[in-house]
Amino acid sequence: MGWGIPPIRSALYDFPAEQAGRRTVQWGQEGWGWSRAPSNATDTLKRTGLGNQGQAVAIRLPTPSATGRSMKTVAIDTSLPEGSVAASDGQTIAEVRFAPAQTHARRIAAALHEATARLGWRLADVELVAVVNGPGSFTGLRVGIATAKGIAWAGGGTLVSLSGFEVIAAGGSFPAAGPDGPLHVAFDAGRGDLFVSEVARDPASPLGWTAAAGVLLPADDWIATLPVAGRVSGPALDLDRLAALLATRPDLHVAPADARRPGAAAAAILAVRLAAAGRTVDARDLTPEYSRPSYVQENDPRPSR
Secondary structure (H helix, E strand, C coil), rough: CCCCCCCCCEEEEECCCCCCCCCCCCCCCEEEEEEECCCCCCEEEECCCCCCCCEEEEEEEECHHHHHHCCCCCEEECCCCEEEEEECCCCCCEEEECCCCCCHHHHHHHHHHHHHHHHCCCCHHHHHEEECCCCCCCHHHHHHHHHHHHHHHHHCCEEECCHHHHHHCCCCCCCCCCCCCCEEEEEEEEEEEEEEEEEEEEEEEEECCCCCCCCEEEHHHHHHHCCCEEEEHHHHHHHHHHHHHCCCCCCCECHHHHHCCCHHHHHHHHHHHHHHHCCCCCCHHHHCCCCCCCCCCCCCCCCCC
């Protein structure tokens, strides 16, 4: 206390997948809630606010047949300045977000313990560990990935990694997206650049989407190369300078603010799909996807190998 560390914000919500009909559970005044349409329609979880911290997030929950058996899961997302972790047992998710500051390394352990404690278990009980492996900054991603590896190694849990591009696309909250329409997703890479990918629907993927290799581009170049009536999303859309560029392309379909970011709650849900499909990774092979090369790499005169 007294070290100037911003407070952790948290939420707890339930999604009894076997229940038909429609129901909403609110948290606090601004709240979180989930709703389920009749029959086997997909559940949708929305965060409508956390005071003045962070951006809204919308998540589409998988149906029971898509997830298989319940697993005690923790998920970590440190790809953005506002980090998050989540714990899920298949019926309830507890997500904890840290304020948008450079406090990932100091906050992540306490956040994980809070999330798992809310569900009545410990990190030692974890069966599945999920981490968003990018795109993101050097420091942020290394903190999240190192933590995920440590939990998996210590407890013998299964490890899966997810692309932030695919987490955003699999959120499924883009009302203009047709069955075959790709999603163009952009993350802020700093210095006026974006790290972008085209994410296409893929029936063979457990997530339903596959992202192309990310590309580093100046923001104006990305806007200029987008197809007519293209669909765009990603956390970079919240930047003022990008909003101004998007205003020059009124033909584009821009994702709403509650659909532009990944997050640990979404990663926890989607991770079970990957694990059920055998899409796991060895901790030794898990590497981050940085949004741009480091300063050292950019200034190295030697040719890349």
